[in-house]
Amino acid sequence: MPNASAMQELHLNGSGPTTNGVSNGVSNGNGYSSNGVNGHTNHMNGNGTLVPMKCTCKNGTNGTVANSDSNNNKGHEKCTFHHDLELDHKPSTREDLLPYMSKSYRMLLSSLGEDPERQGLLKTPERAAKAMLFFTKGYDQSLEEALNGAVFDEDHDEMVVVKDIEMFSMCEHHLVPFYGKVSIGYLPCKKILGLSKLARIVEIFSRRLQVQERLTKQIAVAVTQAVQPAGVAVIIEGVHMCMVMRGVQKINSKTVTSTMLGVFRDDPKTREEFLTLCNNK
Numbered sequence: 001m002p003n004a005s006a007m008q009e010l011h012l013n014g015s016g017p018t019t020n021g022v023s024n025g026v027s028n029g030n031g032y033s034s035n036g037v038n039g040h041t042n043h044m045n046g047n048g049t050l051v052p053m054k055c056t057c058k059n060g061t062n063g064t065v066a067n068s069d070s071n072n073n074k075g076h077e078k079c080t081f082h083h084d085l086e087l088d089h090k091p092s093t094r095e096d097l098l099p100y101m102s103k104s105y106r107m108l109l110s111s112l113g114e115d116p117e118r119q120g121l122l123k124t125p126e127r128a129a130k131a132m133l134f135f136t137k138g139y140d141q142s143l144e145e146a147l148n149g150a151v152f153d154e155d156h157d158e159m160v161v162v163k164d165i166e167m168f169s170m171c172e173h174h175l176v177p178f179y180g181k182v183s184i185g186y187l188p189c190k191k192i193l194g195l196s197k198l199a200r201i202v203e204i205f206s207r208r209l210q211v212q213e214r215l216t217k218q219i220a221v222a223v224t225q226a227v228q229p230a231g232v233a234v235i236i237e238g239v240h241m242c243m244v245m246r247g248v249q250k251i252n253s254k255t256v257t258s259t260m261l262g263v264f265r266d267d268p269k270t271r272e273e274f275l276t277l278c279n280n281k
């Protein structure tokens with residue numbers, strides 16, 4: 001059982017910066033979209049859970065009156081959610097979550113029957129929170145930023161393949177890692193992409209809570225968006241620690257997923273060429 005002091009510490013009353021972890025207010029293609037549109041964010045309840053605060057504005061879509069300082073509502077009449085203390089619309093950053101995440105990890109330690117006060121664990125909650133932020137840093141990255149304009153006009157219409165790109169991600173079902181390698185091919189159509197940007201695209205989408213199938217597709221779609229090629233192929237070979245360290249404990253199993261778009265889907269020869277290039281040692 002969690003000890004009382006840890007529970008006490010986790011009783012966060014929504015007085016701090018909050019976000020659901022997606023700060024740009026745009027659906028990120030991962031099934032997550034921000035409730036923080038225009039900085040209107042959530043609050044944390046007594047269980048340390050982020051919950052949407054109902055907008056108390058007169059013209060808010062739900063019209064429910066909650067604990068609000070109505071003097072602060074100006075300009076928020078149409079908001080669905082907001083939090084009174086955040087009405088300055090200062091955008092939250094994911095780093096703002098560190099104190100909350102640290103408290104959650106501290107409680108987790110207590111739940112394990114550990115003493116979070118013992119010397120070796122004193123800084124563990126903060127370290128773990130920082131690690132989790134790193135593992136999910138892709139939420140903070142946009143395709144545009146990652147590409148940094150490295151799209152070049154080039155009259156090249158032969159296949160480009162970058163293979164064996166290392167990938168580390170987090171299984172969204174068990175919150176344990178899965179890792180592996182990604183191979184990406186595309187058939188340019190007047191535009192080519194800086195080679196490192198393919199690996200950067202892998203980083204954007206792998207550094208999130210994921211399933212391998214979605215990750216594979218998101219990478220393919222992002223390459224399509226970047227250079228509008230005649231086709232894109234992505235293959236991922238992954239090892240899922242949720243199948244290795246726990247559960248069925250199949251330590252040698254590998255999961256292979258692929259997404260084929262455009263000519264890679266329509267033309268078996270193009271697909272075959274890609275697979276051959278991927279399999280060449």
Ligand SMILES: Nc1nc2c(ncn2[C@@H]2O[C@H](COP(=O)(O)OP(=O)(O)OP(=O)(O)O)[C@@H](O)[C@H]2O)c(=O)[nH]1
Nearest residue numbers: 171172173174210211212213240242243246247248
């Ligand atoms: N399709 C897919 N499944 C995944 C991925 N990562 C983990 N899983 C699976 O998610 C499933 C969750 O199943 P549950 O039965 O709800 O959870 P569980 O009791 O932990 O399942 P076991 O792993 O079989 O012990 C498991 O079959 C996992 O192998 C992934 O990237 N893609």
